[in-house]
Structures are given as structure tokens and as C-alpha cells.
Amino acid sequence: MADDLTVSWSDAIARAEAHAPFLRRMMEMRPDLVSDIRAGKLDAAMQRALALQPSTIDEAGMANLVIARQLRLARGDMMLALALGDLAGALSFQQVARALSDFADVCLQSALESIFARRYDCAPTGFAVIALGKLGGHELNYSSDIDPIFLFDPETMPSRRKETPHDAAQRVGRELIALLSERDGDGHVFRVDMRLRPESEVSPMVLPIRSAISHYESRALTWERAAFIRSRQAAGCETLGQYFLQEIQPFVWRRSLDFGTIDAIGELTRRIRAHHKGEQLPAPGFNLKTGRGGIREIEFFAQSQQLVHGGRNPELRSGNTLEALAALATEQIIAGDQAEALSQSYVKLRTIEHRLQMVEDRQTHSLPEDMPALNNVAQLHGLADSEVLIQQLRSVCSMASTHYDDLLVRQGVATGADPDEDEGVSLFSDEEPVLIAELSDMGFADPKSIAGRLADWRSGKVKALRTPQSRAAFENQIGALFAAIREEQGDVDAINRLDSMLQQLPSVLDLFHLLAARPALIGILARLLCHAPALSKALAMRASLIDGIVDASIFDRQDDLAAIIAELEQRDGCDDLGLMLERVATDIAERRFAIGVQLIEGRTDPLDAALDYSRIAEATIAVVTDRVTQEFVQQHGQVPGGELVILAMGRLGGEALTHASDLDLVYLFTGAHDARSDGPKPLSGTQYFNRLAQRVSAGLSLPTATGPLYEVDTRLRPSGMQGLLAASMESFWDYQRKKAWTWEHMALCRARPVYGSQQARNGLSHGIAGLLGSGRVAEAIAKDALAMRGDMAKAKPPKGPWDAKLAGGALVDLEFCIHTQQLIHGQGLSPHLGQALAMLVDHKLLSPDLIEAHNFLTRLLVMSRLVTPQDNSPAEASRPLVAQACGMTQWDEVTEHYQYYTDIVRAARIAILGAIPTLDHG
Known part of the structure; x- marks a missing residue:
């Protein structure tokens, strides 16, 4: 038995080292923890992590350990222990998911206690965290977000002087999110997704409890009912949390049988399938979560039956998918063999999902398209290659899809991805006087001008609106879009921006079919047209950006610098530098557009957006400079002992860019200024790095349809515009010590190296700290x-x-x-x-x-x-x-x-x- 266990651990550790860089890094940093696990002390290791006692910190060090680092280090221990236990077969999927969920609860509670103790010198009171999604069901992913709702009671929420309970709650909520989600050298704790809170587009981060209850009693939607199947009080004031959950029970669990719920879920399924038109069965790139027969369909299967029958039968109300399927079988709502088959499929899909996420601790659900990467995942799981993995998944998904379709068909719900479209019906009159009156009644200030614009669209002057199908799709949705524009107080300017977008589209069919399938997008598009001139201009120049809004990933944070760099480098699959730069520019435009949408939709804190804008810019600098340098080296070789180093200043240096920010850069180089490069066209060090800097600036300033990729400002370099574009380190330090004005040292306070070898960056940072830290009169x-x-x-x-x-x-x-x-x-x-x-x-x-x-x-x-x-x-x-x-x-x-x-x-x-x-x- 001991030998079998030893072999199991050895094999798991070997697979982790060979196929999961994230786990390999964790093991390298935690050799003692690996030794304990290898010796069979897995449970003790998990308990220490759950007690927030990091393996890398001794008892003496715990006294000085700040809460943020304590949580991050403990998270690393827990993730490593669970991964090795999972790979070795010592832990089941249910045990892994439950342990992850329990750990998230502990982190939430500990973080809240720290915040309340520091701000108000008391335990958390008047503030509750309600867990939804997989955290609520105790089935968290290996690299999952957590989906909470924050509530506060104005009568019991503590506050400081000149601080209302509302302000206090919002500050606690923002600090809690930051403490859990901000990343440093120890990683992060959990990404926090607040989109499941009521009316997240407009609601505050932390909701007054009465307002939240009122929402669910009066105007909540079907998907919100489904979300609350997996709800529970996870942290904070238990009394407050339990009171809220008890109050909304009638909203979630209705006594009358509600088969309309299945219709709503069936429609959601159709839309999901319509927008995931790749392989119908698992293949490279297949999304285990949203693909046909995938994780979401099994969850929807259970949830729809729970919502229909759970109001009359409390035994069906578990938030855990496997427990729900078992209860449905026990209560004879579904057949026992059907429940068993779906449960096995769910465990298989979730287990492979965990393997995908173990590789680099990324929240991904899609099989790699790259075959070596897919083979790597299969081998991490202990399979021979990707072919075996794909065959297993095809069997699982085919069976799950069949059961799910049977359920929908029994309820008369269409399951196809491409239903026939209804013929469009004009919502506006074709007669000018009537149309002007309709537009005036809607509240437009210049209805005659807008009526003229509509007439142009209908006349065929816009190429994309010349076919009957295009006109029908357009007429079906234009009334709703105009109404949404007026709801946002938009007028002629917004209509003109819409016109610019329509003029650029080769066809409007996809756009207006998309609006029909996703009515919420109408509101988003209206808000962009009315409130975000820069985003509207981007849409007018590249209307395909609207497609990204369909993918919920548009609301993901862009704060992982290494991941952004890796994704941008994937664009670099061509020999032509210009084409590569265009591809990068397209990617960056999409990312910056996504952050803008997050801001307009209230899906991100502007402080987070400023950081994300900066990470995107820094990734762009890294990728563009690398590629420009590669091409430059082919012509001029390399300068012995020399390299380009880029110092970010201003808002980029402080990682606080806005949508409109320039990049303030200072180009420096190491090595002797008079050394010669060793290429076919040799240059002196000064010539070499100044020309290279010029090319980097040109690459970063690449013209695009919506303007330059970035505006680069180099005026903060030594001697300003009179100085060389790229200065040697020696001359830079000489200038800073002997010639720099006070304002230049003030600017240096926000200087941060963003490109160059780690040694060069460290040296530059150390030198700046020494220069600024000397004190002055x-x-x-x-x-x-x-x-x-x-x-x-x-x-x-x-x-x-x-x-x-x-x-x-x-x-x-x-x-x-x-x-x-x-x-x-x-x-x-x-x-x-x-x-x-x-x-x-x-x-x-x-x-x-x-x-x-x-x-x-x-x-x-x-x-x-x-x-x-x-x-x-x-x-x-x-x-x-x-x-x-x-x-x-x-x-x-x-x-x-x-x-x-x-x-x-x-x-x-x-x-x-x-x-x-x-x-x-x-």
C-alpha cells in the first residue's frame, strides 16, 4: 500500500514538473511542502493552508506578515497541495472543489476582519458577502473567479467621521476586492467578479440590503433566479446574510410549476450555441464550459429542473450540481441512469477543465488549438496523447448533449443554433410627417434631421442596407436602438455616430441579428454611442469590435502582464514587421476598447481600469521593442555589452493611464557609447541605440484607422528636446546628479523601468531610489x-x-x-x-x-x-x-x-x- 502511494505521488509530481509550469514554480518555491506531501501528509498541508499558515514562513515570521501576503502565500500552498492530490488520485473532484471553496470563504472572512479591524477597530458587522456561482455551490474551479454580492445594513454598518454608512460600505467593498485580486510577485488570492449583483450596470458595488431585497421581489430576471440556486452566506455578518437569503426565498423558489423557466434557459442555450459555431464535438479549441454538451449545459439541465420543481420540494434546492442531479433522481424527476451519466460527464469535464487551468493558473475553459499544448494537457492528466483525450471528451459531450436536448424538446423548446429569422416589420413610419412626429414623441430635439438620416438608410445609400434581408433585420431593431439612445439622453450626435458605423459595415445582418439575439447589447451600444466618443469612433472605424461584447471575456481584467505579452506574441507569426505591428495594433485596440466598455457599463473600478490600460501599454512596449530589435539586429548586429532600456514616466510610470494618455518614455542604453556593433552595417553605440529608439517609437506610434496606436512623448529625457533620443546610462546619471532641475527629479519620482534585462532594470531602479532617497533642503x-x-x-x-x-x-x-x-x-x-x-x-x-x-x-x-x-x-x-x-x-x-x-x-x-x-x- 505504501509503495503504491509512493509511486502515485512520484508520478503526480513528475507530471506536474513536466507539464504544468505553474505547479513547477510552486514546487521550486516550496520544497518542504512537496516533501510533506510525498510523505503522505497531504491532509496536514491542506489544513495549514486553510489556517492561513504559509509553509514558507516560520512562526517568528508570522507575527510580521501582512494579511495580503499571508493570503497569497497560503493560496499558493493550497493550490499546490490540491493539484498534487488531484493528479495522484488522492483527492476526488468533489474534494478538490470543496476545499477550494472553503479556502475562498476563509480568505474572504480573514480579509474582511483585517479591513474592519484597521478601519473601525471591530469585527465585521453590518456587511455580508453572499456567494453565488461555483463558489456558492462549493464547486469552485482550480483557477476560478469568485462571484459574490456585497450587502450592507445602514443601521449597523460602522463608519468614520464625515463618512456615511453607504460610503463606508463602498470603501470596504473596494478594499476587499483589491486585497483579494491585486497581483504581485506572490501571485493573487482570487479574482472577484461582481457582475451577478442586481443591475450591475448601474448599482453600487455594495448594496443596501433593503434595496437588494426589493429588486428580487419586483424586477429580477430568470437568470437571476437560476443564479440564486447556488447562493449562500460566505463571509461577514452571518445574521445579515442569512436574513437576506431567507427574505428572497419566495423569489427563487416559486410554489407554482414554472416551465417558462425552461423556455428561457432554452433560449439562452440557443444563443450560446449560435455564438460558438466551431466544432460541435470536442476538438482542438473546443470550449468545455460553453460548448455543446459541455459544463454549462449540464448545470442548466439541473438548474432548470430545480427551478420548476424546487418550489414545492425543498429536497431539490442544493446549490451543488452533483448533489442536485442526485436529488432529482431520488425524487424521480429524472431517471437514475440519466443522473449518473450526467454526473460522470460533469466530473470528467470539470477535471479536464482543472488540468487546463493547472498549466499556468489561468482561468481558461478551452482546449488548446496548438497540438503540442493539447498533448501537454493530455499527458498532465496521465493520458498518452491528445487523441485519447479528445475521444474521451467526445463520448462525454455527445451523451450530455443528447440528454440536454431531450429535456428541451420535451418542453417544446427549439435547440438549433440558426433558427429562421422572422421577416422584419418596420417600427417607424415610411411617411415623413408621421416619422417626424414619432421621433418628436420619443424626445429627439431635431426629429426632422434624424428622419432624413433614416430616409437615407432606407433608400439604399448605405451599402450594408441594400438587401431585403439586411433591411428586415435593420427595421426589426432600429426602433429599440433609438429608444435606448433616447433613454440615455442621446440625440443627433449619437445618431451621427451610428451612421458612421453603418457606413463602414459590409453587412448589417450580423450586427442586427446579434442585437435581436442579445437585447442587452442594444443598451450597451446605445451607451457607447451616447457617452463615449472615443469608443464610438473606434466602432465606426472597426465595427467588428461590437462582436467582442458578445463574449463575456470582454469584462475580464487585463492586469496579467505576462499573459498579455504571451497573447500578443502569438500575433507575431509572420516575417513582415509591418504586418506584425498591424496585428498587435488590432489586438491592443480590442483590449483598450474592452476596458472602455467596462467603464461605461460600470463593470470595473476606474482605478483598476487605469492599471489595466497601463499593463496593456507595457505589454505593447515589450512585444514591439523585441520585434523591432530583432529586425534591427539583422542589419546592424549587436553592441557588445549594450542593451536598450526603457524608462516609463508620468502616468505610465505610475501604472495609472487613462484612455487618452500618452506614453512618456525615456530611452537609455548600457555599455560604452563609442563601442561598435558587430553586424553587416556597424554603428557606434550612440548611433545604434538612437536609431533603434526611433524605430521603437515609430512602431508604438503606428497609424491605425482610429489614430496612432499610442502617442509617444519623449520630452522628459535628459535635456529635453535638445538632448539625444537615447542616452547612455553614464550620461543619464551624470545629468541627473549635476544638471537636472528640481522638476526633473520630481518627474523621476514616477519613473519605472519597463523594458530591458532584469539586471539593467534592477540597477536603474536602485540608482533612482538612491538619487531620490538622499533628501534635500x-x-x-x-x-x-x-x-x-x-x-x-x-x-x-x-x-x-x-x-x-x-x-x-x-x-x-x-x-x-x-x-x-x-x-x-x-x-x-x-x-x-x-x-x-x-x-x-x-x-x-x-x-x-x-x-x-x-x-x-x-x-x-x-x-x-x-x-x-x-x-x-x-x-x-x-x-x-x-x-x-x-x-x-x-x-x-x-x-x-x-x-x-x-x-x-x-x-x-x-x-x-x-x-x-x-x-x-x-
């Missing part, structure tokens, strides 16, 4: 900073009353406060403003109130740059979106907070630097 620095801020106020006055960057008391003032204190005291030396500010607060060099001011003003800036890029004064119709992005419900709250926080920042700047007449009058 307070009076001189404050005097220089005041003069610079005054000059900036004259040269760049605020663009409007809501200029969150340039107005008095806005972000530039806060930056001056932070950088001045950094230079004077040599403390808080992080390029990230938020981190630097927190460090300076810890050293009692700045007020804690400035942290909330920074977060509020940054959110306002990021959103303003998207909805009103010209003057930073949100239009009346766009103000609710901006308020939502700032964590508020009303524009009046935004104005109050803006005044409050700018007063705080202005007071701090006056105290540190002094007053500036143009900013501080009155």
Missing part, C-alpha cells in the same frame, strides 16, 4: 515646486470646473505634494502615487484624508477622459455614469465630494508649497 524644494506649479497653472489652466487633473486642489496639486515630500524626506519612494501616498501617510508626512482624495480624483479623471475628453465637464446625460464610476448614485454626491477633496488637497498644497493666485483666488 526643504525650503529650496518647496520654493522650486511652488514656482513650477504656478508656471503650469498659467501654461495649462483647467479645462473646466471638473478638471480632476489641473484644477486647484486636483491631482496635479496632489502630485506636487507627494513629490515634494518624497524629495525633501527621501521617503515614500514608489512610482505608484497611491502607494507613495500611503507610505508618506505612514511616515506622518501627509494627511490620511489625501488617500481618499487621490482615489476619488483618479476615478473622476479616468472616467472623464473617456466620456468628455475635450473639456472634462461631463454632459448632463453622462453624469450618472461618472457618478457610478466614483462609487456614488447621484451627481450631487460627486460635486460635494469634489469640493470636499479638492479643498483638502488645496490646503495640503498651500501648507507644503504655498498659495497660487490663479488657483486659490476666493
Whole structure:
């Protein structure tokens, strides 16, 4: 028995090392944990991880371990233990999924306790976390998001002075998400997906409990009922959570038999199948979750029967899919052999899903299209090759699909992916006077002009609308789209943007069929047309971007730098540099568009969006520079001992880009400036790296249909525009030590190396820290900073009353406060403003109130740059979106907070630097 166990562990560890880079890295960092597991101490290892006692930290180190690192390290232990136990056959799928879910609960609770203890010096009260999705069903994926709903009770939620319970709850919610999802060298804990909360497009992150109950009692949808089958109280105030779940029981479990639920789920199935038109059976690229006969169809099978019968039979209400299938069989709702077959299929699909995710700890559900990668997954599972794996999956999915289709057919639900379309019926009159009256009744300010536009579309002037099928699809949806535009207070500008988009489309069939199949997309498209000029322009130039909204992945974070780089490098499958750059530009446009959609839809915190914009830019720099350098080396060879190093400054340096941000870059190079390259056309070091830098800038500034890929600004280099584009490290340091002005050292406070070898980056970062950390004469620095801020106020006055960057008391003032204190005291030396500010607060060099001011003003800036890029004064119709992005419900709250926080920042700047007449009058 012991020998068999030893062989099992040895084989599992060998497969993990050979086929799962993530697990291999985890094992290399945790040799003692691997030894324990190999010795049969798996359960003890799991219990230590569940107790948040990382294997890499001794007892003495635990006392000084911050909660974020403690959770991340414990997560690494748990993931490694579960993976090896799974691969060795020591743990069943159910045990793995339950352990992951239990660990997520512990992390949620521990994180909440830490936040409440620090903010309010009490245990979590008045705040509850409701788990939905796979976490709610105790069947979490190996690399899954968690899907919670956050609730608070205004009567029991603690708050600070000048903080309402609502504000307190939102701050706790945002901090909880950040603590769990932010990634560093130890990885992350869990990605948090808040899209299952009620009306997530407009609702605050944390919901008042009465508002949430009211939603589910009055206007919730079928899919929300299905979501709450897998709901439970996971963390926070148990009394509050259980009260909420008890109150919404009548919404989830209706006493009357509700076969309309199956119709709704059948329609959802048809749409899913319609938008996944690849292989009908498993093959390379097959999606185990959404493919035919996949995980989702088995879950829908169980959930539909639970919703139909669970109101009368409480035995059917388990949130766990396997338990639900067993209960349905026990209660004779489905046949026992059917339940057993579906359960076996579910376990097989989920197990292979776990194998996919073990490779690199990525939340993926699709089989690799690349055959070596698919073979790797099969061998990780212990199979000979991908052919065996595909055959097993085909058998599983074929059987599951048959059972699922039989269920829908019995209820009279169509299951095909391409049903015949109904003939279009015009929702608007063809007679001009009547049409103008209809448009006027809808609230359009210039109905005559818009009627003329509609007449042009109907006349065939737009190529995409010339066929009867196109016109029918168009007429079926245009009324709903116009109504959605008016609901967003859009008018002629939005219609003109729609016209620009239609003019570019080769056909409107896909677009309007898509809107018919996914009515929610009508609202999204209307919001983009009404509130996001940059995104509307992108759609007009590349209407195919709308296709991405169908895929829920458009709402995924873009914060994994390594993953973005890897995905961009996949675009580099051609010899032609220009073609490669065009492909990268297309990919980047899609990613930046996705973040813009997330902001407009309220699916992401603008602070997260700023980070994601930055990660995308940094990945672009890495991939473009690598490829440009490869081609450059073919012509000119390499400079011995030399390499290009890129230093990001400004908002990119601080990882806080907006949709409209430039890239502030400084090009540096190592090695001797007069060394010669060794290629066919040799150059001196200075010539070599300056020409290379020019080409990199050109690649990053590649013209696209919607403008340059990025605007590159290199004016922060030594000596500015008069200096060489690329400076040697030696000359850079000589300049910084002997010639640089105070403002240049202030700019250096947000400098961050983003390209070059790790050794070169580390050396550059160390040198910057040493230069800035030496401390300076307070009076001189404050005097220089005041003069610079005054000059900036004259040269760049605020663009409007809501200029969150340039107005008095806005972000530039806060930056001056932070950088001045950094230079004077040599403390808080992080390029990230938020981190630097927190460090300076810890050293009692700045007020804690400035942290909330920074977060509020940054959110306002990021959103303003998207909805009103010209003057930073949100239009009346766009103000609710901006308020939502700032964590508020009303524009009046935004104005109050803006005044409050700018007063705080202005007071701090006056105290540190002094007053500036143009900013501080009155």
C-alpha cells in the first residue's frame, strides 16, 4: 500500500514538473511542502493552508506578515497541495472543489476582519458577502473567479467621521476586492467578479440590503433566479446574510410549476450555441464550459429542473450540481441512469477543465488549438496523447448533449443554433410627417434631421442596407436602438455616430441579428454611442469590435502582464514587421476598447481600469521593442555589452493611464557609447541605440484607422528636446546628479523601468531610489515646486470646473505634494502615487484624508477622459455614469465630494508649497 502511494505521488509530481509550469514554480518555491506531501501528509498541508499558515514562513515570521501576503502565500500552498492530490488520485473532484471553496470563504472572512479591524477597530458587522456561482455551490474551479454580492445594513454598518454608512460600505467593498485580486510577485488570492449583483450596470458595488431585497421581489430576471440556486452566506455578518437569503426565498423558489423557466434557459442555450459555431464535438479549441454538451449545459439541465420543481420540494434546492442531479433522481424527476451519466460527464469535464487551468493558473475553459499544448494537457492528466483525450471528451459531450436536448424538446423548446429569422416589420413610419412626429414623441430635439438620416438608410445609400434581408433585420431593431439612445439622453450626435458605423459595415445582418439575439447589447451600444466618443469612433472605424461584447471575456481584467505579452506574441507569426505591428495594433485596440466598455457599463473600478490600460501599454512596449530589435539586429548586429532600456514616466510610470494618455518614455542604453556593433552595417553605440529608439517609437506610434496606436512623448529625457533620443546610462546619471532641475527629479519620482534585462532594470531602479532617497533642503524644494506649479497653472489652466487633473486642489496639486515630500524626506519612494501616498501617510508626512482624495480624483479623471475628453465637464446625460464610476448614485454626491477633496488637497498644497493666485483666488 505504501509503495503504491509512493509511486502515485512520484508520478503526480513528475507530471506536474513536466507539464504544468505553474505547479513547477510552486514546487521550486516550496520544497518542504512537496516533501510533506510525498510523505503522505497531504491532509496536514491542506489544513495549514486553510489556517492561513504559509509553509514558507516560520512562526517568528508570522507575527510580521501582512494579511495580503499571508493570503497569497497560503493560496499558493493550497493550490499546490490540491493539484498534487488531484493528479495522484488522492483527492476526488468533489474534494478538490470543496476545499477550494472553503479556502475562498476563509480568505474572504480573514480579509474582511483585517479591513474592519484597521478601519473601525471591530469585527465585521453590518456587511455580508453572499456567494453565488461555483463558489456558492462549493464547486469552485482550480483557477476560478469568485462571484459574490456585497450587502450592507445602514443601521449597523460602522463608519468614520464625515463618512456615511453607504460610503463606508463602498470603501470596504473596494478594499476587499483589491486585497483579494491585486497581483504581485506572490501571485493573487482570487479574482472577484461582481457582475451577478442586481443591475450591475448601474448599482453600487455594495448594496443596501433593503434595496437588494426589493429588486428580487419586483424586477429580477430568470437568470437571476437560476443564479440564486447556488447562493449562500460566505463571509461577514452571518445574521445579515442569512436574513437576506431567507427574505428572497419566495423569489427563487416559486410554489407554482414554472416551465417558462425552461423556455428561457432554452433560449439562452440557443444563443450560446449560435455564438460558438466551431466544432460541435470536442476538438482542438473546443470550449468545455460553453460548448455543446459541455459544463454549462449540464448545470442548466439541473438548474432548470430545480427551478420548476424546487418550489414545492425543498429536497431539490442544493446549490451543488452533483448533489442536485442526485436529488432529482431520488425524487424521480429524472431517471437514475440519466443522473449518473450526467454526473460522470460533469466530473470528467470539470477535471479536464482543472488540468487546463493547472498549466499556468489561468482561468481558461478551452482546449488548446496548438497540438503540442493539447498533448501537454493530455499527458498532465496521465493520458498518452491528445487523441485519447479528445475521444474521451467526445463520448462525454455527445451523451450530455443528447440528454440536454431531450429535456428541451420535451418542453417544446427549439435547440438549433440558426433558427429562421422572422421577416422584419418596420417600427417607424415610411411617411415623413408621421416619422417626424414619432421621433418628436420619443424626445429627439431635431426629429426632422434624424428622419432624413433614416430616409437615407432606407433608400439604399448605405451599402450594408441594400438587401431585403439586411433591411428586415435593420427595421426589426432600429426602433429599440433609438429608444435606448433616447433613454440615455442621446440625440443627433449619437445618431451621427451610428451612421458612421453603418457606413463602414459590409453587412448589417450580423450586427442586427446579434442585437435581436442579445437585447442587452442594444443598451450597451446605445451607451457607447451616447457617452463615449472615443469608443464610438473606434466602432465606426472597426465595427467588428461590437462582436467582442458578445463574449463575456470582454469584462475580464487585463492586469496579467505576462499573459498579455504571451497573447500578443502569438500575433507575431509572420516575417513582415509591418504586418506584425498591424496585428498587435488590432489586438491592443480590442483590449483598450474592452476596458472602455467596462467603464461605461460600470463593470470595473476606474482605478483598476487605469492599471489595466497601463499593463496593456507595457505589454505593447515589450512585444514591439523585441520585434523591432530583432529586425534591427539583422542589419546592424549587436553592441557588445549594450542593451536598450526603457524608462516609463508620468502616468505610465505610475501604472495609472487613462484612455487618452500618452506614453512618456525615456530611452537609455548600457555599455560604452563609442563601442561598435558587430553586424553587416556597424554603428557606434550612440548611433545604434538612437536609431533603434526611433524605430521603437515609430512602431508604438503606428497609424491605425482610429489614430496612432499610442502617442509617444519623449520630452522628459535628459535635456529635453535638445538632448539625444537615447542616452547612455553614464550620461543619464551624470545629468541627473549635476544638471537636472528640481522638476526633473520630481518627474523621476514616477519613473519605472519597463523594458530591458532584469539586471539593467534592477540597477536603474536602485540608482533612482538612491538619487531620490538622499533628501534635500526643504525650503529650496518647496520654493522650486511652488514656482513650477504656478508656471503650469498659467501654461495649462483647467479645462473646466471638473478638471480632476489641473484644477486647484486636483491631482496635479496632489502630485506636487507627494513629490515634494518624497524629495525633501527621501521617503515614500514608489512610482505608484497611491502607494507613495500611503507610505508618506505612514511616515506622518501627509494627511490620511489625501488617500481618499487621490482615489476619488483618479476615478473622476479616468472616467472623464473617456466620456468628455475635450473639456472634462461631463454632459448632463453622462453624469450618472461618472457618478457610478466614483462609487456614488447621484451627481450631487460627486460635486460635494469634489469640493470636499479638492479643498483638502488645496490646503495640503498651500501648507507644503504655498498659495497660487490663479488657483486659490476666493
